[in-house]
Amino acid sequence: MSKLGDDELALIISWVIDQNDRQSFSLVCKQWLNVEGQTRLSIRVFEPELLHKFLPRFPNLLTFESSKRTTNNHLEFIANTCPKLEFLNLKQQSVESQKLDGFDDLLDFDDVGVLAIANGCCKLCKVLFRRRRRVGNVGVISLVKCAQSLSVLDLGRCSLINDSSLEAIGCMNSIRALNLEGCSLVTDKGLTFLATGSSSRTLKRLVLAECDRLTDFGVSLLQGMCCLEELNLAECGPKVTDNGGMAVASIASLKRMNLSWLINVSDITLVAIAGNCSNMVALDLTGCDMITGAGIRALGYHECLESLVLASCYNICAEDVDMVLKCKSLRSIVLDKGLKMWIPMRMQENISRFCQLHWR
Template sequence: MEPLGDDELLYIFNKIPCYDWEDKRSFAQVSKRFMKVAYFGKHRLHSCFPDLLFDILPSSPNVRKFHCNKPLSNNHLKLLAQSCPNLKLLDLRPAQDLDPPEPGEFEFDFDDDGLCAVANACNRLCEVHLNRRLHVGDAGIVSLATSCKNLTFLNLKGCIRVTDDSLKAIGESDILNLNLEGCYLITDLGLEYLATGDLKNSLQHLVLTECDRISDHGVIHLNQIVGLTDLNLSKCGVHVTDTGIVALLSQLPNIEILDLSWLINVNDISLLAIGSKCLKLKEIYLSGCEAITTQGLRAFTGHEALKRLVLFSCYNFSWEDVELFALSCIRLEYLGLMKRIKTTMPETNIVYLRTGDDCCGIDWDEDSRTIFW
């Protein structure tokens, strides 16, 4: 009896009901030939075993979404580029993204050579996640930004080799969502590149957490990105102050989510400007901004859009101030507070305030370091 051909194996595989994943997995485990056939029609490939990719990828021309949370070599990425030209989503975030990688885990990971191969061959990419791929630098990011004209989501969290040169290329793209958390080589010049190119007409979500080489001078440039709705400047260091925040937010009427956590030189002056200018603001995070007082809190009195306010590690106001403010905000749903404010709450077990027909939940924290550090 002659062995079954690939067409016959594919016919058998397609007879397995689409919802019966256990049988499909069993089919793929019979042999490498069976595995290749099983992956031929897949649009999404999630691999935790990079060594198997050399067998799987050549038989996966229809893959649109590729996920892998393990170290990959340049050869892996070059094979991906060759095998999956219609790729739209590339998700290479390592497992357990909140934890640092194990020592040496990504020592032999891919670099710009592999990423450039993917960018040049897979120019339909729309969404790319490269969290903590430590060998990726400007050459690979520039290639992505210039070759992939449909790119709308770029996540570079923890890509420590990325510099202002990458931001110059990104600034000429139409990306909607950009995450630069932990890209600590970025400076004010990079922010200027973002704000003066085509990106200023498209960008809606920007994360700059831990980019502590930027200052008010760079932050002010961002006020040209008028469509920005979500901005994260948390832990950006001592050189971001009220001067930059006030100048920035006076020109961003569409901002809905704002994170200024741990900017120790931001105080009531910023909050007065935010409360009066940012009328669409729904969420604001101010943990660690210890200079905020009653005056700053009152800046949001009567705000018609605010739903979430977080003030962990802020102590310079009383429970009466909180209650007065909260009862005036008809949409408020959540408050994050410290128990060590000036005047403690009247009931130690209070977990919500009733605001009209709705309730505002309260999260009390003894020590914010348990959450943020």
């Protein structure tokens, strides 16, 4: 084995997928240890405080993942050690997990760390900062300006993000997916930047859930996004009504839409979706109180719809649900559990023969 050069060993380990096998490979000798480190493309870190001890062994990393508390110094070290990074996943754990781990936001990284990443890792294509609540506009603006190939950006629950970040994102030519869930400082002005800038020609997935400062004016501007395939407006508040609903229903490219808990969206929007969104495969109407049988029946002739969620929709009846089965493409339907007692068992069995029936 001592006659094998680094190139030959690298070729051999390229066929080793299992991480345990790679670990065993690295224990053979110092040469094999070095080759394994040079060829490692991804890593998931559970103890960022130990980065200085092991990260220099992996200079060619393309993917770095960690959900643990990470400091500005950690990010600066990552940027200096792994300049080839393409995917940075620092998505934080759920709130419950944070409490169990004793997670302290005040010790987590902020814009200083993001600036280091922006300057050191210009090849980034995908960045996830979800629930990193100290990330702000300064860091995000620098990131989108430096990472010219950035296509996926998750800022969900980053509560400091406002329209300033959206102005920079709106100028991007590469962005494909943007998550702004829970960014409550985002307003119609921010949507103007997204809908009128270069991003309007590239965005395919946009999550605006719980951005409750939005109104029909901003939402209506989204109809200019000609490539948009997935739109999430869940819990955007009472200022989003049928005016906004009909506007986004004119986006012919839409395949997935979430209108959950938009209490002022009614059958008018559903009729528009049924008539204009011929590519729609998934529609979530949870908690849309104004939806009635008239709107549901309009979907009965849709040719592509596969998933329909009607939980907490109290103005529909068994006959309305039965009519939806005319939609031959339907594969899954979610109904409010309160409706279960009003739908005869025979009808439930009939529905189950055509698609999966779930109660919520």
